[in-house]
Amino acid sequence: MLSELDSLQSEALAALESLQDEAAMEAFRIDYLGKKGRLTAISARMREVPPEQKKDVGAKLNEVREAITGGLDSRLEALQAAKDAASVAGIDLSLPGRPGTGAGSLHPLTQIRDLAVRTLRRMGFTLADGPEIETEWHCFDALNTPEDHPARNESDTFYMPDGKLMRTHTSTVQIRTMETVKELPVRIIAPGAAYRRDEIDATHLSVFNQIEALYVDREVSLADLKGTLEFFFREVFGPKTAVRFRPHFFPFTEPSFEIDVKLEAKGKEDRWIEIAGCGMVDPAVFAAVCKTRGDLLFDPEAVTGFAFGMGLDRLAMILHGITDIRHLIENDARFLRQF
DSSP, X not given: OHHXXXXXXXXXXXXXXXXXXXXXXXXXXXXXXSTTSHHHHHXXXXXXXXXXXXHHHHHHHHHHHXXXXXXXXXXXXXXXXXXXXXXXXXXXXTSOOOTTOOOOOXXXXXXXXXXXXXXXXXXXXXXXXXXXXXXXXXXXXXXXXXXXXXXXXXXXXXXXXXXXXXXXXXXXXXXXXXXXXXXXXXXXXXXXXXXXXOOOSSSOOXXXXXXXXXXXXXXXXXXXXXXHHHHHHHXXXXXXXXXXXXEEEETTEEEEEEEEEEEXXXXXXXXXXXXXXXXXXXXXXXXXXXHHHTSOTTOTTTOXXXXXXXXXXXXXXXXXXOOOGGGGTSOOHHHHTTO
């Protein structure tokens, strides 16, 4: 068997020199090192080796395996080096870079996210995160969303074969946070991506960015919510920004509101723009969390809280006067240089 292993090693290393692409390398690996490969077949015959020879044969098997594996790695590196050299053939890599491109800058979405996070952290909120692939319970059931709600339809939500889904909002982080915290108060913000089956146009994308906030304690009031949002929007849009609250409906808050801000536009009358949704956390949400926790930390009879959420893409568009949301994902340098 020792001579057979020597022959196999010599044959394999010689064959490696003729391989010219990754497909041939993979076929070689399977032929020699795969589960049904030639070296594996020899290894399976170890039980036939006399006891006094097992140590030598075992050592030789390892030596041959390491030699073939090392040769394969070296050949792959050589092929990659040749490919890299070919890709820059005829290019003088010592030439200086193009002048006048200037320093880069943060993407407008990154800028508005950082501004929002900084502002809310100054008010005592902490960052929280959660998975983008979610359960239906965290995305809908725990948030008091009826079973026949349109948002649950496959035409609106990306479902996985196993029943999980791509989260349609970052409100799921609120539920996951309440499931795990040990004490009150809870005061968190959750920026992140959300996914919906929207037709892509000037104002809609199927992947977009949100920021959510949740504050829960024993005497949180609507006045706390109003004061928090008025301060936030005046930090973002300016100290004289007018903010109004309009009654609305969301399954997970009661009462619920949509928020408008009044913005100035040169040569035009000031106009109200809908910008966010908010409300006091519905007691049914607290009840669902208590049930899954198995305690009464979020007893709906004892605690109150508020939540709000908004699209960061929309904030960036309003703040910078961007008319087409698709500009934010196209990586057009002519657009990005403006920020």
